[in-house]
Amino acid sequence: MNGVSSEQDINSESSSTPQKQTEWKQKRISGGWLVNKSTNILFTGDSKCILTASEATIHLYSVATGAMIGNLVGHKRTITGLAINPFNPLQIYSSSLDGTIKLWDIMDGVLLSSWDLGFPVTKMTVDPVRKSVVYTFSKIQSHPFGSTQLNQHQYYIHKMDLSTDQKTLINHYIDNHKNEYNSFLVDPKGQYLANQSKFKIIFYSLTTLQRHNKIRHGSSSIECCAFHPTTNSLAIAEASGRIRLIHSYDLKNDKKHETPFTSILSTPTTVTDSQSPSQIVEQILHWHHEPSTRISFTPSGSFLVSGGHETVLVFWNLITGQQTYLPRLKSSIRHISISNNDRVLSISTLHNTIHIFDFTRLSLITTIQGIKNTFGKSIGLFTEGNKIAMRGERGSIQWWDIDGEKSTKEVTVIDKLNRGGRKEEHEAGGEIAVVGFSGTYNNAPPNADSKNKWMATACVWNNFGIMRELQLRFYYNKPKSQHSRKQLTRKGKPSMSSDEDGKSRDGFILHTIIYNPHDEDITDIQFHPTHEICATSSIDKTFKIWEKQKEATTNLSLSVSKTKISITPEFSSKNTKTNTENDSRWECRSVGQYRGLKALAL
Numbered sequence: 001m002n003g004v005s006s007e008q009d010i011n012s013e014s015s016s017t018p019q020k021q022t023e024w025k026q027k028r029i030s031g032g033w034l035v036n037k038s039t040n041i042l043f044t045g046d047s048k049c050i051l052t053a054s055e056a057t058i059h060l061y062s063v064a065t066g067a068m069i070g071n072l073v074g075h076k077r078t079i080t081g082l083a084i085n086p087f088n089p090l091q092i093y094s095s096s097l098d099g100t101i102k103l104w105d106i107m108d109g110v111l112l113s114s115w116d117l118g119f120p121v122t123k124m125t126v127d128p129v130r131k132s133v134v135y136t137f138s139k140i141q142s143h144p145f146g147s148t149q150l151n152q153h154q155y156y157i158h159k160m161d162l163s164t165d166q167k168t169l170i171n172h173y174i175d176n177h178k179n180e181y182n183s184f185l186v187d188p189k190g191q192y193l194a195n196q197s198k199f200k201i202i203f204y205s206l207t208t209l210q211r212h213n214k215i216r217h218g219s220s221s222i223e224c225c226a227f228h229p230t231t232n233s234l235a236i237a238e239a240s241g242r243i244r245l246i247h248s249y250d251l252k253n254d255k256k257h258e259t260p261f262t263s264i265l266s267t268p269t270t271v272t273d274s275q276s277p278s279q280i281v282e283q284i285l286h287w288h289h290e291p292s293t294r295i296s297f298t299p300s301g302s303f304l305v306s307g308g309h310e311t312v313l314v315f316w317n318l319i320t321g322q323q324t325y326l327p328r329l330k331s332s333i334r335h336i337s338i339s340n341n342d343r344v345l346s347i348s349t350l351h352n353t354i355h356i357f358d359f360t361r362l363s364l365i366t367t368i369q370g371i372k373n374t375f376g377k378s379i380g381l382f383t384e385g386n387k388i389a390m391r392g393e394r395g396s397i398q399w400w401d402i403d404g405e406k407s408t409k410e411v412t413v414i415d416k417l418n419r420g421g422r423k424e425e426h427e428a429g430g431e432i433a434v435v436g437f438s439g440t441y442n443n444a445p446p447n448a449d450s451k452n453k454w455m456a457t458a459c460v461w462n463n464f465g466i467m468r469e470l471q472l473r474f475y476y477n478k479p480k481s482q483h484s485r486k487q488l489t490r491k492g493k494p495s496m497s498s499d500e501d502g503k504s505r506d507g508f509i510l511h512t513i514i515y516n517p518h519d520e521d522i523t524d525i526q527f528h529p530t531h532e533i534c535a536t537s538s539i540d541k542t543f544k545i546w547e548k549q550k551e552a553t554t555n556l557s558l559s560v561s562k563t564k565i566s567i568t569p570e571f572s573s574k575n576t577k578t579n580t581e582n583d584s585r586w587e588c589r590s591v592g593q594y595r596g597l598k599a600l601a602l
Contacts, residue, residue: 029055030402034370035348038123039082041337044106045089047344050337051106052354053079054370058094058104059405063344063356066366068405070109074102081124087131095124101134101160115162123181127206129190132163135170137184137195155181157195159209170209187227194234196225201236215246223291230301237295241288243306243316247281287314287323296336298359307333307347315362326362329355351393369407371400389455391432397457411508413457413473434458436525436534453477455508456534458522472517472536472546474586475508512586518542526602534586537599544591550584 032055035041042051049069050061056079058072072094081095085103091112095101097120103113119138127133138156157170170193183196192212193204198221205212220240227234236244290309297304304316313326313333331349338345338359345357352370357363372392387408392398395414400407414430438454454474461469518538526535532548593599 030405031371031400034059034352034354034368035335036079037334038080040335041346041348041354042082042084042092043337043339043344043346045084045340047339047341049106050346050354050356051082051092052348053082053094055079056096056098058082058092060106060109061354061368063346063365066354066356066368072104072109072111074104074111074114075100077120080122081136083124083126083134086126086128093124093126093134095121095134095136097121101136101162103162113162115160115165117158117160117167119156123184125185125193127186127190128188130206132161134160134162135184135186135193136160137181139181157193157204159206168209170204171211182223183225185225185227187232188229194225194227196222198222201225201234223293224295226295226297226304228297228301229299235295235297235304237292237306237308239291241286241290241292241308243285243288243292243295243304245283245285247283285316294333294336296338298338298342299340300342302342305336305338305345307336309333311349313347324362326357369410371407372396372398372410389435389437391435395430395432397432397435397455414459430459430461432457433460434522434525436527438527438532438534439529454527454532454534456525456527456536458517458525458536460521470516470518470521472514472522473510474512474514474534476511477507478509514546514586514588517544517588523598523600524602533589535602537602539598539600541596541598542591542593543599543602545589546586547589548584549587 034054035052036054039053043049043063044051048063050063052059052061056073056075056077058079060069060071061067062069075094075096075098077097079094079096081093083093085091085093090106092104092106093101094104099117099120101115101117101121101124102111104110105112117136119140121136122139123137125135127135136156136158138158140154140156141152152174154172154174156172159168159170160166161168181195181197183194183201186193186206191206193206195202195204199216201215201222202211203213203215204210215234215236220238220242223237223239225234225236232248234246236246238244285304285306288306288308288310292306292308294308295304295306302317302319304318305313306316307313307329309332311327311329311331311333313329313336315324315326317323329347329349331351331353333347334350335348336345337347343359344365345359346354347357348354351372353372354368354370356365356367358365371390386402388400388402389397390400392410396410396412398407398410413432434457436456453476455477457473457475459471459473461467461471517536518540519542520538520540522536522538524537527533528535534546535543536546537543
C-alpha cells in the first residue's frame with residue numbers, strides 16, 4: 001500500500017509540474033528564388049533600380065552595381081503579383097497567397113495601405129486607365145462531397161476597386177484539367193482582360209465585365225502572351241517555338257487570316273476591304289526550336305524580345321523585320337523586363353540569376369546571383385563571415401552570405417560542358433554528393449588549426465549507368481598570400497581549383513583524391529573540431545576515419561577496397577616543394593560498422 005501511495009504521489013507531482021518542451025521558432029529565411037515565377041522584374045520610373053518579389057519579400061536593387069538597396073517586408077506568404085501604380089510611379093502594388101493586396105512607397109520603403117480579400121490571390125494585374133482598380137485571379141482546390149475528381153479546382157476572377165473596397169465577380173468556373181494559367185494581363189488601353197491557359201486565351205470586356213472573345217489554339221500549347229503597347233496586337237508564344245502576332249484581337253470572331261511578316265507597325269489595326277471583317281490578321285515569327293518561355297514588347301513597341309530554353313535572347317525588329325541575338329546566357333530564360341526609356345534590359349534565368357544589360361549596346365551592366373539549383377540537400381557551414389556553402393549547379397560549390405543576402409563566390413570542383421537547355425540536369429557526368437568543412441562546430445576553439453582549413457567533397461560519376469565511380473577529395477584552404485604560382489594534377493594539367501595562369505581559385509587547392517573510398521555512396525562527411533581527422537559514412541554499412549599523415553613524399557591518391565589500400569603518386573615533386581601541405585596525404589585510419597546497419601549520418 002505504501003508503495004502504491006508513493007507512486008501515486010510521484011505521478012501527481014509530475015503531472016502538477018509538467019516539463020517544459022523546447023519550442024523551435026523560425027528566426028529568418030534566407031535565399032530562395034530572386035524572382036517568383038508568377039511575378040516579373042519591375043523598373044523604377046528613372047530606370048536606376050529594379051524591384052523583384054522573392055518569396056514573401058520585395059527587394060530593391062541598383063541597376064548600376066547590383067547591390068541591394070532595401071527590402072519591403074509585410075506579406076506572410078509567397079508574393080504572386082507585383083505592379084507599378086500607373087498613376088504614381090513611386091508606388092507599387094503587391095498581392096500574395098496570404099489573401100492581401102498591399103500598396104508600398106518605394107522611396108520611403110513604407111506600407112501605405114493593405115486590403116484583406118479573404119482568399120488567396122494567384123495572379124494580379126493593374127488597370128492602366130481606371131484609378132485604384134486591380135484584377136485578381138484565384139485558384140482554390142476543392143473536394144466536393146462525393147466527387148471523384150481529386151484534381152478539381154475552382155477559379156475566380158474579380159475586379160477590385162481599392163478606393164471603395166468594392167469587389168465584383170467577373171467569372172467563376174471549375175476546371176478538372178491540370179491547366180496552367182501563365183498570363184493574366186490588361187491591354188494598355190484598359191479595354192480587355194486576357195486570361196491565358198494552355199490551349200486558349202479568353203478576353204473579358206472591362207466595360208461590361210462580360211466574356212468578349214476567345215482565341216483557340218491548335219496542337220501546340222501556349223507558353224505566354226503579351227499585348228503590344230500601342231496597337232491592337234497580341235503576341236502568343238508557343239511550345240513549338242513559334243511566336244504568333246495577332247492583330248485586331250478585339251474582333252468577336254476568331255477566324256484567322258495569315259499574312260507574311262512585314263511590319264507589325266505598318267499593319268493596320270482594322271482589316272482591309274479584301275479581307276472579311278470577321279477575320280483576324282495573323283503573322284508568324286519562328287526562330288526558337290524549343291518553347292519560348294517569355295516574350296516582352298519594348299515600351300515604344302519597336303521591338304519584341306523573346307527567350308526560352310536555348311539560352312538565347314532574340315530581338316525582333318518589328319519595323320524592319322530583322323533579328324538580333326544575345327547568346328550564351330548559360331540557362332533558360334524565366335523573366336524579361338525592359339525599362340520605360342528602352343535603354344535597360346533585365347532578365348532572370350533558371351540558374352536563379354538576374355542579368356542587367358544595356359539595351360542599345362547589348363552589353364552586360366551587372367549580374368545578381370542567387371542560390372543556384374542545388375540538385376540535392378547537401379549543405380556545409382563555413383564559419384567565416386556567417387556564410388553557408390552548398391552544392392550549386394552540377395560540379396560546383398556556392399557560398400551564400402546570409403547577412404548580405406548574396407552569393408559571394410562559386411568553386412568548380414568537377415568540370416562539365418554546360419550545353420544549357422532544359423535537359424541539362426539529366427546529362428551524364430559527375431556531381432557533388434556531400435560537402436564537409438573543418439572547424440564548423442560551435443565548440444571549436446577560435447584558434448583551432450583546422451578551422452575552415454579543409455574542405456572534403458564526395459563526387460560521383462554515373463555515365464548512363466554503365467560505369468559508376470566514387471571519389472573522396474580533400475581541398476586545402478590556403479591564404480592568397482601563400483598561393484603557389486603553379487599547382488599541377490595528374491598528367492601535368494592545371495588542377496580544377498586553379499586558373500589558367502596558375503593562381504589558385506578561391507583559396508581551395510586540390511590536395512588528395514581517394515578513389516572508391518566506400519563500396520556505395522557516401523552519406524555524410526564530418527571533421528574533428530580540433531584535429532585534422534575526418535569521418536565518412538556510407539550506405540555500404542560502414543563508416544571510416546581518415547587522418548592526414550605528414551610525410552616527406554609527394555601528394556598521393558588512394559584507392560580503398562575491402563581488403564587493401566593502393567597508393568598512386570599524383571603530383572610532381574618539383575611542384576610540391578613550394579607548399580608544405582603537399583608533403584602530406586590523407587589516409588584511412590580505421591573502418592567500423594554498427595550491427596550491419598546503413599550509416600546514414602554522423
